[in-house]
Amino acid sequence: MSKPKVLVTRRWPEANEARLRDLFDVTFNADNHPLSPAELQDALRNYDAVLPTVTDPITAEVLSVEPLRAKLLGNFGVGFNHIDINAAKARGITVTNTPDVLTDCTADIAMLLMLSAARRGGEGERLVRAGQWTGWHPTHLLGTKVTSKTLGLVGFGRIARAMATKAHFGFDMPIVFFDPYPPTQAVIAHYGAKQVDRVEDVLREADFVALHCPGSPENRHLINAERLALMKPTAILINTARGDVVDNEALIQALKSKTITAAGLDVFEGEPNLNKGFLELDNVVLLPHLGSATLETRIAMGDRVIENVVAFFKGETPRDRVV
Ligand code: DGY
16 A cells, blocks of 8 residues: 655754654755745645644645645644634644644743743843943842742643643742633542632732633733733743733833733744844843754654554544644
8 A cells, every 4th residue: 555645844853854764755855944835735735634734824725726735734832823723623623733742842931931020130240241241249130030920821721720830839939720611529639729710810919920722713912911911010921822812012011011020922923933122121021932843852752643643544543633
């Protein structure tokens, strides 16, 4: 039997690409450029499976291609807000993702942003590199203490809980959270977490607010000017979820006017073309979507996609089927 024809939209770690070469009739994106809508449509016309990632907007328009050959979108990543899931379903395409394997590393980046924004790590690094450090003094670059402060979580899924583990058990931080689909009481009790009924309650109570909800039309601009105004003036916002969960312009205004103290961001509206207003601010730590970016995790993500594709072509239900 001939091997399934598979297109991988971006380069993966070498270990994954070697496995893909063994298993499938695979095509890689040699120069690793983000594919255009027309290139994505060509892929759907010419391959049995397309393995996209967060930089590939697979819209209803892209999915309307004729003739359609692809039967599977094996997404490299847990978030799938870049894929029009309803349109995929309507066209009979199976979509899979890669949960679990990136949980810890993404939570680590949320911790890094929380610590860095609180302790002014970015500012300190820039100062030293610019040769402008004139020496220690008692009031130099004073930040905000993290240990024992309250961490507010918007969403209490896998990544939020991994952050809660590090923050609660490592930094002695009480946890308050809002999630429309909360975990069991046993899980909540494990963290000694306080569950609240509305996102506004988290914003009012927390010293640090970390966003861990999915990117979706419903969550677009969940954190807007009105909600930012509910946060403590000493509070710090962390976003490792999706850029458009926060109204980026409203956040820039809130950081400028000191409505909140600082922010740590790994994701942006319109990334990589982030709002230039962020670049003028010292009280924001900016990372280029590094949540899952460790070699171990990226290999594990690739392996998880491969597992899903193999199962699909064996006629089984892939472990991480989304639709
Ligand atoms: C995801 O998996 O959705 C991340 O944003 C990329 O790791």
